[in-house]
Every structure is written in C-alpha cells, then in structure tokens.
Amino acid sequence: MAKIRILPDALASQVAAGEVVERPAALVRELVENSLDAGARHIEVHAQRGGIAMIRIVDDGSGMDREDAMLCLERHATSKIRTKEDLGAIHTFGFRGEALPSIASVSRFRLATREKEALVGTEIEVNGGKLVAVRDSGGAPGTVIEARSLFFNVPARRKFLRTENTEFAHVEQQLRLHAIANPQVAFTLTHNGELVLHLPATRDMLERIRGLVGDELASRLLKVEETTVHGITVSGYIGGPGMSRSNRQMQTTYLNGRPIESASISYGLREGYHTALMKGQHPVTFLFIQMDAQAFDVNVHPAKKEVRFHDGHAVRDAISRAVSHTLENAAKLPSGHTPAARPAPAATVPRTPVVPDSRQEQFAMPVAASSAPLRDIPAARPQPAGDAPAVSHRVADVLERIAAARHAAATAPVQAAPEPEAEAEAPQATATAAETDEEEPQEPKAARETESPAPPEYRIIGVLHKLYVLMESKEGLVLMDQHAAHERVNFEKFRRSIESGGVPCQRLLLPVTLQTTPRDADLLRQNLPSLNRLGIEIEPFGPNIFKVETLPAFLKADDPAAWLDQVMEELSSLSAKSSSLRLSEDAIATIACRASVKSNDVLSIPEFQALLKDLFACEMPYCCPHGRPTLVQISTNELERKFGRRAPG
Ligand code: ADP
Ligand code: MG
Numbered sequence: 345m346a347k348i349r350i351l352p353d354a355l356a357s358q359v360a361a362g363e364v365v366e367r368p369a370a371l372v373r374e375l376v377e378n379s380l381d382a383g384a385r386h387i388e389v390h391a392q393r394g395g396i397a398m399i400r401i402v403d404d405g406s407g408m409d410r411e412d413a414m415l416c417l418e419r420h421a422t423s424k425i426r427t428k429e430d431l432g433a434i435h436t437f438g439f440r441g442e443a444l445p446s447i448a449s450v451s452r453f454r455l456a457t458r459e460k461e462a463l464v465g466t467e468i469e470v471n472g473g474k475l476v477a478v479r480d481s482g483g484a485p486g487t488v489i490e491a492r493s494l495f496f497n498v499p500a501r502r503k504f505l506r507t508e509n510t511e512f513a514h515v516e517q518q519l520r521l522h523a524i525a526n527p528q529v530a531f532t533l534t535h536n537g538e539l540v541l542h543l544p545a546t547r548d549m550l551e552r553i554r555g556l557v558g559d560e561l562a563s564r565l566l567k568v569e570e571t572t573v574h575g576i577t578v579s580g581y582i583g584g585p586g587m588s589r590s591n592r593q594m595q596t597t598y599l600n601g602r603p604i605e606s607a608s609i610s611y612g613l614r615e616g617y618h619t620a621l622m623k624g625q626h627p628v629t630f631l632f633i634q635m636d637a638q639a640f641d642v643n644v645h646p647a648k649k650e651v652r653f654h655d656g657h658a659v660r661d662a663i664s665r666a667v668s669h670t671l672e673n674a675a676k677l678p679s680g681h682t683p684a685a686r687p688a689p690a691a692t693v694p695r696t697p698v699v700p701d702s703r704q705e706q707f708a709m710p711v712a713a714s715s716a717p718l719r720d721i722p723a724a725r726p727q728p729a730g731d732a733p734a735v736s737h738r739v740a741d742v743l744e745r746i747a748a749a750r751h752a753a754a755t756a757p758v759q760a761a762p763e764p765e766a767e768a769e770a771p772q773a774t775a776t777a778a779e780t781d782e783e784e785p786q787e788p789k790a791a792r793e794t795e796s797p798a799p800p801e802y803r804i805i806g807v808l809h810k811l812y813v814l815m816e817s818k819e820g821l822v823l824m825d826q827h828a829a830h831e832r833v834n835f836e837k838f839r840r841s842i843e844s845g846g847v848p849c850q851r852l853l854l855p856v857t858l859q860t861t862p863r864d865a866d867l868l869r870q871n872l873p874s875l876n877r878l879g880i881e882i883e884p885f886g887p888n889i890f891k892v893e894t895l896p897a898f899l900k901a902d903d904p905a906a907w908l909d910q911v912m913e914e915l916s917s918l919s920a921k922s923s924s925l926r927l928s929e930d931a932i933a934t935i936a937c938r939a940s941v942k943s944n945d946v947l948s949i950p951e952f953q954a955l956l957k958d959l960f961a962c963e964m965p966y967c968c969p970h971g972r973p974t975l976v977q978i979s980t981n982e983l984e985r986k987f988g989r990r991a992p993g
Contacts, residue, residue: 365443365446365447365450365494366501366504367395367504367505367506367511367514368391368394368395368396368399368494368505368511368512368514368515369395369511369514369515369517369518370518371395371399371447371491371494372389372391372395372399372401372515372518372519373518373522374443374444374447375399375401375443375447375489376389376401376518376519376522377443377522377602378443378444378487378489379401379403379405379487380405380522380526380529381405382403382405382406382407382486382487383405383406384403384404384405384486384529385404385528385529385530385545386403386404386529386530386531386532386545387401387402387403387522387529387530387531387532388400388401388402388403388531388532388533388534389401389515389519389531389532389533389534390402390533390534391512391515391533391534391535391536392535392536393508393536394505394507394508394509394510394511394512394515394535395494395511395512395515396493396494396495396505396508396511397492397493398490398491398492398493399490399491399494399515400488400489400490400491401487401488401489401490402486402487402488403486403487403488404484404485404486405486405487406459406460406486407457407458407459407460407462407465407485407486407487408457408459408466408487409459409462409466410466410478413455413457413466413468414466414468414478416444416455417444417445417448417455417468417470417475418445444489445473447489447491448470448473448491449470449472449473450472450473450494450495450496450497450498450501451472451491451492451493451494451495451496452469452470452471452472452491452492452493452496453469453470453471453489453490453491453492454467454468454469454470454488454489454490454492455467455468455470455487455488455489455490456468456481456483456487456488456489457481457483457486457487457488458481458482458483458484458485458486458487459485460485462485464480464481464482465480465481465482465483465485466478466479466480466481467479467480467481467483472496472497473497512535515533515535516533516535516540516541517593519531519533519541520541520556521596521603522603523541523543523552523555523556524549524552524553524556524596524598524630525598525601525602525603525632526601527545527546527547527548527549527551527552528545528546528547529545530543530544530545531543541556543555543556549580549581549630550562550565550567550581553565553581553630557594561583561587561628564583564584564587565581565582565583565584565628565630566581566582566583566584566670566671566673566674567580567581567670568580568581568582568631568666568667568670569669569670569673571662571665571666571669572662573658573661573662573665573666574655574658574661574662575635575636575639575658576633576634576635576658576659576662577633577634577635578631578632578633578662578663578666579631579632579634579666580598580629580630580631580632581629581630581631582627582628582629582630582631582667582670582671583627583628583629584620584671584674584966585617585620585621585671585674585675585964585966585967585971586620586966586967586973587627587628588621588622588625588626588627588628588971589625589626589627589628590624590625590626591626592626594626594627594628594629595610595613595626595627595628595629596629596630596631597609597613597629597631597632597633598631598632598633599633599634599635599640599651600633600634600635600637601632603649604642604649604650604651605649605650606650606651606652606653606656606659607656608653608656608657608659608660608663609631609633609659609660609663611660611664612659612660612661612662612663612664612667613627613629613631613663613664613667615660615663615664615667615668616663616664616665616666616667616668616670616671617667617668617671618668618671618930619835619930619934619964619967619968619969619970619971620671620964620967620971621971622967622970622971622972623970623971625971627667631663631666633659633662633663635659639653639654639655640652640653640654641654671964672963672964675962675963675964675965802815802816802817802822802956803815803816804949804952804953807826807946807947807952808823810946811825811826811827812824812825812826813826813952813956815956817977819977819979819980820977820978820979820980820981820982820983821977821978821980821983822975822976822977822978823975823976823977823978824955824956824959824974824975825968825972825973825974825975825976826947826952826955827968828967828968828972828973828974829955829956829959829968829974829975830937830940830955831934831937831938831940831968831969831970832937832959832962832964832965832967832968832969832974833955833958833959833962834898834899834936834937834940835933835934835937835968835969836962836963836964837898838878838896838933838936838937839930839933841879841896842877842878842929842933846877846879847877847878847879847896847897848879848896848897848898849879849880849881849894849895849896849897850894850895850896850897851893851894852892852893852894852895852904855891855892855893856891856892856904856905856908857885857889857890857891857892858882858889858890858891858892858908858909858912859888859889860888860889860890860912861888861916862888863916864888864912864915864916865884865887865888865890866925867915867916867919867925867927868882868890868912868915869884870925870926870927871915871925871926871927871932874926874927874928874929874932875932877929878896878929878932878933878936879894879895879896879897880892880894880895880896880936881893881894892904892908895907896936899936899940900940907939907940910939911935911936911939914935914938914939915927915932915935918931918935930969933969934969934970937969938969938970959974
C-alpha cells in the first residue's frame with residue numbers, strides 16, 4: 345500500500361535545493377553519482393534545452409523497492425550510511441541524503457525504479473515538492489529519474505540560470521568528469537534528442553580519455569606511474585610540457601574517485617610543472633588521488649566539489665612529486681615505454697666541421713639518435729575555444745616527434761651529459777658553498793643507458809630576425825627561439841650546479857656596487873643565501889648599497905652592472921606580486937637566466953649547434969623556464985596545404 349502524503353518539509357527542501365542543485369549540471373552530478381553508487385553499468389543522460397526544460401537519467405543499477413523509493417524523497421533519507429564501512433568511506437563525501445528531495449522540490453519530478461528481481465516497479469511523481477502520484481511501473485530494472493521545468497516554482501533561482509548553451513556546456517563537462525573516473529561504465533549524453541557523447545565501457549582509462557578528448561590530445565598525454573607518498577597515492581595522465589589551456593576545464597582531479605577541486609592540488613600541480621607551464625596557463629590533467637577518507641573533509645562545499653585536507657602540504661608535495669617525475673621521465677623516455685637516452689655527451693657526438701659562413705654552407709646537426717621510424721602525427725585539429733594558442737600544440741608535436749626520434753636511440757650513460765661548467769669564461773672558477781638540500785631522490789641516472797645508432801639531423805638554414813633559428817627536419821621546418829633556448833639551457837645549468845654542490849662563479853675584476861631603494865634592499869637581504877647559492881656573491885656594503893663580487897660563471901655578462909640592474913628590476917617586480925619578500929631559488933634563477941640572454945645576439949653557426957646540443961641535453965628542452973616554447977615545428981604537410989599542393993583538412 346502506497347503511503348501517499350505531502351512531503352513534510354517541502355519548503356526546507358526548496359531552500360536547501362538552492363545550495364545543492366544550483367543548476368542543471370548539479371542535478372547531473374547528484375543523479376549520476378547516485379546511479380554509480382547503485383552499481384549501474386550503463387548511464388544515459390538526456391537533456392532538453394540545456395537541462396532547464398528537462399534532465400532525465402536512466403541507469404541499470406540496483407533500483408529501489410517501493411518503500412525505499414518513497415523514503416529516498418525524504419530529507420536526510422539515505423541508504424548509504426547503514427553500514428559502518430559505508431560511513432567511513434562515503435559519509436565524508438557529504439552524502440547527506442539531500443539530493444533527491446531537493447531536486448523534487450524545485451522541479452516536476454518523476455522517479456521510476458525497479459529492482460532486478462522485482463515483478464513490478466514503482467513510479468512516483470512529485471510536483472514542486474508535493475507528492476502527486478505513486479503507481480506501479482513496468483520499466484526495465486534500474487532507475488529513471490526525470491526533472492522537468494527546473495525552478496519553475498522558485499523564480500528567484502531561475503533568474504540565475506544562464507543561457508541554454510551555457511547550462512548544457514556545464515552538463516556536458518559534469519558528465520565528462522564522471523565518465524573519466526568511471527571507464528568501466530558506459531555513458532550516453534543527448535541534448536534536444538541529439539547524441540552528444542557515446543562512451544562504451546572500457547577497462548582502459550586512457551581509452552576512455554581518448555573517447556572524450558580525441559586521439560590527438562590523448563596520444564600526447566603522459567602516464568603518471570602510481571606512487572604513494574605520505575599515504576597519498578597519485579596516478580593518472582597529464583599533459584607534457586607545452587600542453588596547457590587558458591582555463592581549468594581540462595585540469596581534472598579526483599579524490600577517491602570523485603571529481604574535486606582544491607587549492608592544495610592546484611599548488612601541487614603548479615609546483616610539479618614548475619617551469620614547464622606558461623604563466624597564466626593551466627595544465628591538462630586527469631589525476632587520481634587516493635587517500636584515507638579520514639584525512640579530509642568534503643563538506644566545506646555544499647556541492648561537494650571542494651575538499652579541505654587536514655594536511656594540505658602533504659597533498660601538495662605528493663602531487664608535485666608525481667608530476668615532476670612524470671615530466672622528467674618523459675623528457676627521457678618516449679611515450680613512457682622504452683628506455684631511451686638523452687643525446688650523447690659532448691665527447692661522443694661526432695663533431696661537425698666548423699665552417700665560418702652560414703650563408704655558403706649548410707650544416708648537418710646531430711641532435712639525437714634515432715633508428716625508430718617517426719610516427720606521423722596528424723595536424724593539430726581546430727581546438728575548442730579556451731585552448732592555448734596553437735603554437736603550443738606544435739611544440740608538443742615537435743616534442744613527440746623528437747621523443748619518437750629518441751626512441752630506441754642511444755647514447756652513453758647520461759651521467760656524462762652535463763659538461764663541467766665554467767671552463768673558458770671562468771678562470772677563477774670556484775664553487776660557492778651550497779648546503780645540501782632536501783631534493784627529491786633521483787633515480788640512478790646510469791640506469792638509463794643504451795647503445796647508439798646514427799643520429800637524425802637538423803640542418804640549420806639560417807636565422808630570422810636575429811632570433812629564430814630556422815632548421816630543416818625530416819618532417820618540415822623547425823624554428824628555435826634562440827633566447828628561449830638559452831634561458832632553458834642556463835636555467836638547467838643552474839639547477840644541476842645547485843644540485844651538485846654549488847654554482848661555479850667568476851670573480852669580477854672590479855666588484856660592482858648596487859644602490860637600491862630601501863624596499864629592494866630588504867628584498868636583497870632576504871634573498872642573499874639564494875643568490876649566493878646561484879653564484880652571485882653579494883653583500884651589504886652600506887645602507888641600501890650592496891657589493892657584488894662574483895657572478896655565475898656560465899653567464900656571459902659583458903656588462904655585469906647592467907645585468908645586475910636588470911635582475912634587480914625583475915626581482916623587485918616579481919616580489920611586488922608575491923606576499924613574501926623571499927623568492928624561490930627557481931624564480932631567481934629564471935630571472936637570472938632571462939637577463940643572461942642579450943637581445944639580438946648574433947651567434948655563429950657553431951654556436952647555434954652548441955646551443956641546440958645543450959638544449960637537447962636539458963631535462964625539459966621544449967620550453968623556456970617561463971614556459972614559452974623553445975621549438976616550433978611547421979610540418980611539410982602544413983606547408984603543402986598552405987601552398988595548395990595538398991587539399992586542406
Ligand atoms: P544520498 O545519495 O546522499 O544517499 P540522495 O538524495 O542522493 O542521497 O539519494 C537518497 C537515496 O536514494 C540513496 O541513498 C539511495 O538509496 C537511493 N537512490 C537514489 N538514486 C538511486 C538510483 N539511481 N538507484 C538506486 N537507488 C538510488
Ligand atoms: Mg546522492
């Protein structure tokens with residue numbers, strides 16, 4: 345016998361509904377979550393007019409018996425905290441038994457559900473929180489929930505809805521989030537009767553991601569090997585250097601399987617990407633974090649999106665490590681499968697003849713060894729709005745090609761790669777004292793060695809605007825931004841030197857004195873230890889005056905005073921943006937490197953070759969420390985299309 349009655353607290357539900365279901369996408373979040381919890385293998389989401397006119401979710405999960413179907417519409421009715429285990433694992437996710445009554449209170453709501461073995465199912469209709477009908481239904485096992493005319497009875501709420509397109513974009517994004525975390529579940533999404541997404545079930549996470557983002561992007565993702573630090577397990581896929589977006593839509597992170605956002609995670613990502621991410625850009629991530637449910641709270645956000653970690657630093661650290669390891673390995677291992685090595689150390693690279701005039705002669709430039717066939721990568725397809733400029737895709741193409749070129753390639757043990765700094769330009773080279781730091785344990789580098797076939801060649805064609813080095817590669821035209829490349833090379837020299845105990849420095853013939861503002865003086869004082877570690881020996885010399893005795897050896901600063909001025913200026917503008925005067929060593933190194941590159945330096949061909957070789961010896965050759973690309977490739981295909989030798993597309 346059906347217990348027909350008016351839900352007791354319809355009004356309270358309407359109020360709560362504003363928090364829990366602020367827009368159609370929120371309904372999708374709640375309802376799909378319920379379907380997943382009910383063990384569904386197939387979930388369909390149908391939306392009309394952005395989901396405002398209708399959202400219908402069809403699942404093949406456990407279904408409910410009549411009593412539960414009635415009960416689930418009561419506030420705080422939930423089946424999920426019956427057992428103790430559930431309590432620990434699910435309760436903390438804010439399972440408050442509020443979603444269904446909230447949705448039912450602000451829509452024309454229909455629930456049809458049937459348990460697998462049940463002869464007959466139940467259908468319940470609720471109109472703006474008022475129970476209208478309960479009847480038998482003969483649907484398939486599982487649950488169908490339909491919400492029409494969202495907020496029809498709460499005009500104040502309806503006002504906050506955006507256009508149908510915007511609302512649907514949110515619906516789709518929400519479904520994507522769920523779909524990524526649940527590849528074993530098939531998802532279908534329609535809008536106004538048209539199929540938008542169809543994702544068959546798969547056991548392979550990457551396959552699911554590919555179904556959502558396309559082959560091109562998926563093929564460039566790096567796998568994050570599952571690692572556990574501080575009891576926090578991180579795994580998933582992330583974009584490599586140069587792959588970024590101007591918004592966070594593709595920065596997806598999951599905690600124990602549920603999509604969440606958290607500042608600690610964002611910081612961790614940023615730290616992990618370090619200089620491989622352009623300022624203001626966001627990474628592409630599909631990152632999964634597993635940790636004890638006791639170690640965080642989800643209820644800070646009624647929509648359950650934001651969590652508060654009890655130990656945010658641990659989370660940040662775990663993520664940052666996972667990301668930086670993945671990026672570092674990717675710079676060495678093409679597509680993460682076969683061990684390959686970095687380019688040969690100086691001594692074993694066959695020397696190219698040094699010929700003085702670039703216009704007469706063209707040079708074969710050994711860059712990296714390869715015997716593997718290069719994969720043909722399709723031209724970048726038009727990207728949805730909000731993407732990073734196309735250039736970063738090209739860089740990623742280059743990255744992938746070069747990575748492929750290095751595939752199975754080979755060189756001597758990597759240990760030999762970093763050359764001893766400082767010879768020529770630093771007659772008095774001395775290592776500055778550097779405390780050994782708590783750097784992450786590095787994997788033994790010699791482990792990456794392999795043997796060496798013939799290298800592929802970049803032929804230097806010339807230089808454009810005294811800045812871009814034009815080179816011919818097998819696939820087309822490669823442009824190298826000479827400044828960006830220099831910055832990357834110098835930056836990594838800094839880093840390696842710091843890691844190995846100190847940056848070799850050159851003593852200036854005459855110490856340079858720096859006159860600063862009181863604020864800049866504070867800034868310098870705060871950062872003296874870091875500056876010293878970077879080979880810049882600087883000490884107070886009077887009120888607001890500093891004396892500089894040494895500079896990093898590999899910087900070719902012919903005018904040290906001007907160089908220091910530039911560094912000072914950038915440091916102070918950087919510090920103006922941060923809350924503390926103490927800057928990170930990397931930030932200082934980045935600035936020092938930028939300042940080290942003079943504009944319009946005319947380099948000779950052998951200098952370019954050396955630069956290119958140094959660049960490819962870097963851990964992250966494809967972008968400068970500010971995250972801008974160092975290399976851009978224009979494929980022959982693209983050129984042929986431009987010249988009409990090939991049909992577009
Ligand atoms: P909560 O998810 O916090 O428990 P909800 O209001 O979202 O609260 O759902 C209430 C209850 O209704 C759930 O605990 C579950 O027992 C039941 N339920 C909701 N949706 C489904 C579904 N698609 N399949 C089976 N049971 C469901
Ligand atoms: Mg729920």
